[in-house]
Amino acid sequence: xxxxxxxxxxxxxxxxxxxxxxxxxxxxxxxxxxxxxxxxxxxxxxxxxxxxxxxxxxxxxxxxxxxxxxxxxxxxxxxxxxxxxxxxxxxxxxxxxxxxxxxxxxxxxxxxxxx
Amino acid sequence: xxxxxxxxxxxxxxxxxxxxxxxxxxxxxxxxxxxxxxxxxxxxxxxxxxxxxxxxxxxxxxxxxxxxxxxxxxxxxxxxxxxxxxxxxxxxxxxxxxxxxxxxxxxxxxxxxx
Numbered sequence: 115x116x117x118x119x120x121x122x123x124x125x126x127x128x129x130x131x132x133x134x135x136x137x138x139x140x141x142x143x144x145x146x147x148x149x150x151x152x153x154x155x156x157x158x159x160x161x162x163x164x165x166x167x168x169x170x171x172x173x174x175x176x177x178x179x180x181x182x183x184x185x186x187x188x189x190x191x192x193x194x195x196x197x198x199x200x201x202x203x204x205x206x207x208x209x210x211x212x213x214x215x216x217x218x219x220x221x222x223x224x225x226x227x228x229x
Numbered sequence: 230x231x232x233x234x235x236x237x238x239x240x241x242x243x244x245x246x247x248x249x250x251x252x253x254x255x256x257x258x259x260x261x262x263x264x265x266x267x268x269x270x271x272x273x274x275x276x277x278x279x280x281x282x283x284x285x286x287x288x289x290x291x292x293x294x295x296x297x298x299x300x301x302x303x304x305x306x307x308x309x310x311x312x313x314x315x316x317x318x319x320x321x322x323x324x325x326x327x328x329x330x331x332x333x334x335x336x337x338x339x340x341x342x343x
Contacts, residue, residue, distance in 0.1 A: 157334065207273070217275055217278055219275060220275075
């Protein structure tokens with residue numbers, strides 16, 4: 115149980131384009147999903163908290179107009195990186211908590227490379 | 230600034246030995262504590278959660294929490310080469326950690342030598 119998937123696992127895009135990443139909880143409903151970013155040899159950094167049916171809460175320093183988050187259902191959240199630049203290249207990981215439970219479970223991550 | 234500190238390692242132990250991983254945190258109001266394992270190039274995997282002082286055992290893993298000392302540790306008994314990974318300590322001020330307030334340490338790299 116508690117399986118979280120992400121798609122795509124790896125994406126390469128040109129500078130200036132937009133990329134959408136999907137995060138799905140496969141066997142549970144997740145009222146809350148989270149988006150993290152991890153640069154090489156760095157710790158996980160929370161970007162935003164995504165609540166089903168409401169606007170996401172962004173961490174300080176994260177541009178909400180650049181990183182668009184939609185959490186339209188209890189099993190799906192999407193992160194769209196708009197007008198991507200090389201400095202956005204990173205490992206993006208989502209996590210989800212089953213409604214009523216406490217632990218966060220992570221998706222396998224999406225490695226984004228912007229050329 | 231709420232911080233979670235871990236020794237970056239690498240911590241090298243022989244196969245079959247006990248690996249001891251340590252973590253300290255700055256926010257005395259922290260309520261929930263988690264250990265995640267992260268293999269290179271992969272996302273974190275939850276190993277243990279602990280919420281109250283004392284020890285919590287799950288198989289070869291034991292988490293220890295001392296809120297007075299703001300210290301949490303993870304012991305891995307009978308270490309195996311497959312345990313070689315980076316271990317992340319995560320702390321939340323909210324009970325359960327499901328509100329997105331997890332603060333991660335930078336992780337300790339463990340290497341188990343055959």
